[in-house]
Amino acid sequence: MIENKKNYEQFDQDMFTPVEMNEQLGERIAGKSLNFWQDAWMRLKKNKAAIISLSIILILVALALFGPMLSARDAYEQNISQAKLPPKVTGLEWAGFDGMATLGGRDIDFYEQKNVEENFWFGTDYLGRDLWSRIWEGTRISLFIGFVAAIIDTLIGVAYGGVSAYFGGRTDNIMQRIVEILTGVPNLILIILFILIFDPGVFTIILAMAITGWIGMSRLVRGQILKLKNQEFVLAARTLGASSSRLIFKHLIPNTLGAIIITLMFTIPSAIFFEAFLSFIGIGLQPPQASLGTLINDGYKELRTFPFLLIIPSVIIVLLMVSFNLLADGLRDAFDPKMRK
C-alpha cells in the first residue's frame, strides 16, 4: 500500500487530467452517419471486380455513343473495293492487328493486295463496311435493348407484384394464379412466335421479351412486400393516416429498391443475350441493322477465312455480359451484406 503510494507520488500531478462524469459522452457516435446509398457505395467500392466491371461498362457505353465518330466512317456505307480487310492498327501489329489473313494456306497482306492506304482498326466486313463503326453501332443497339427491356420488366413487375402483395386476399390469389399459368410458358418459344408475326425490329424484340420477362421481378417484389407490410414502420405510417399509394411508393417500394436494382442488373445481360440469340438464329434484327447478335451471325458465316469478324463482336458481348454479371453480384453484396459469401 505504502509502496504503491510512493510509486504514485513520483509522477508529476500535471500529467493527469480527471475524467468528468458525463453520461452522454459514452453514447457519442464517432463515425459519420451514412444513409443506405452511401453505405452500399462504400461496400461496393471495396469490391474490386465490381468496380472494374463498372469501369468497363462505362467505357463500352462511351464507345457505343462516340466510337463511330473516332473512326469517322459510317457504319452503313458500303464500299466493295475495301471489302473483307482484316484489322490493322499501326503500332499493334504484334497483337494480330497487322492486316494479314490466311487464305489457302498462305498469309496475305490484304491492304497491299487491295491497294488500301488507310487503316481499318477492326477491319471491314463482306460489303466493305467499317467494322469499328458497326461494332459500336451494334453495341449501342444491344445496350439500348438491354436497358429498355430491363426497365419495362421492372415497371410491370414492380406494379404487379406490389399490388398483388399489398392488397392480398382474393386479389393476390387471382393475380398469383395468372402468374402460375404464365410461368409454365417457355418464354423463348413465345418470344420467337411473337417476333414471327410482327416485323422483326428493336421494339418487337423488346415487347416480346416483356411478355414474360416481368414475372421474376413481380415475384421478388411480392415476396419482399409481403415481408415488409406487417412491420411496425408500415403500421405507424398507416396509423398516421397514410394512403395506400403513399404507403406503397414512399415506404414499401423504397425498402425493396435494393433487391429491385439487383434483379434489374441481372436482367440487362439476359436481354442482351436474348437479342443476340434471336439475331443469331436469323429472326432478330434484319440487315443492314447492326447489333452484336447480327454481327456475330455475319461473322460466323465467314469464320474460316476471317475469324476476326466473329471474334471481335464476341469479345465485346462477353465483356458486356461478364461486367454486368459481376457488377450485379457486387451490388447484391453491397446492398445486402448478409447474403455475402
Next chain:
Amino acid sequence: MGRYILQRLTYGLITFFLIATFTFFLMDLLPGSPYQNQEKLTESQIQLLNDRYGLNDPLPVRYATYIGNMLQGDLGVSFRTANRPVTELIMERIGPSAQLGLQALVLGTLVGVLLGVVAAIRHNTVIDYGSMFVSVIGISVPSFVFAALLQYYVGVKLQLLPVAFWDSPAHTILPTISLSLGVTAAIARFVRTEMLEVTGQDYVTLAKAKGLTGNAIVWKHMVRNAMIPAITILGPMTAGLLTGTFVIEKIFAVPGLGELFVTSITLNDYSVIMGTTLFFSGLFIIIILLVDLLYGVVDPRIRLGGNN
C-alpha cells in the same frame, strides 16, 4: 399432397391449353405462304391445296379441328417435307436431342459439382476465385459464341474432332461441351453457396467430432445436403438447355428438335412450328411440375400444400 399434385396438374393443363390456343391464332396471323414456289401456282391450284389442308374453313372450324386432332396426338402434316406427319418428324428427332441434352446435363453436373465443392472447401483462396471466374465466364459467354469458337479452333484449326453432323460418339463431343457450359456454371455457383451454407450445420460438427476424415465429411455429409436445393434450379436449367439446343444443333448440324424448329421457322412450315412448340411446351410444363414434386419428396422438411 394428393390435392397439391392435382392442383398443379390442372394449372399445367390450363397453361398447355392456352399455349395451344395462342400458337394457333398466332400462326393464323403469320405472314408468308406455306407453299413452295407459290408464284408458279395458279389461283385454282392454290385453292385446291388450301382445300386439301383445310385452310379454307372458317377460323372457329379450323380451331376446333386443330384442338380435336391435337388431343388424339395428331399434329397435322408438314407443308414442306412431302406430307410427313408432324408427330413422326418430332419422334425421329427426339433421339439426338435427348442424347445431347442428357450428355450435357451429366457432364455439366459433374464438372459443376466438382468446381463448386473445391471452391467451397478452399473458400477465399486462389482456387475459389479461379473456379468462380470460370463460372462467371460460363454464365456470361453465350452458348453459340462458345460453340462457334470451339468449332473453329478444335474442329477446323486443330482438326481434333469432327466439325459437324451426328454420326459417331466423337461427333457428340463438341456439341455436348458447348451445351454443358451453362449447366456447369450454374451448378458450380449453386453448389458453392450451398456448401458454405451447410458448413456450420450441427451434423457437420458431429461428423467432425466422430473423427471422420475430411473427404468423408465433404462427400457423404455436406455434398448430399448441399445438392438438395439444386433441384430448384433444374427448372430454369431445362429452359436454358432448350435455348441452347436451338443454336447448338444449328451450328453443329445435329438432326434434333431444335434444328427442326429453327428450320421450320425459316421455311414458314406452320404445322411443324405449331407441333414443335406444343411439344416443347408440354415437356417444359411436365419438367417444372416434376421438379416441384421431387423437391417435396427429397427434402421432407418441405411440406407441399400442407397446413403449415
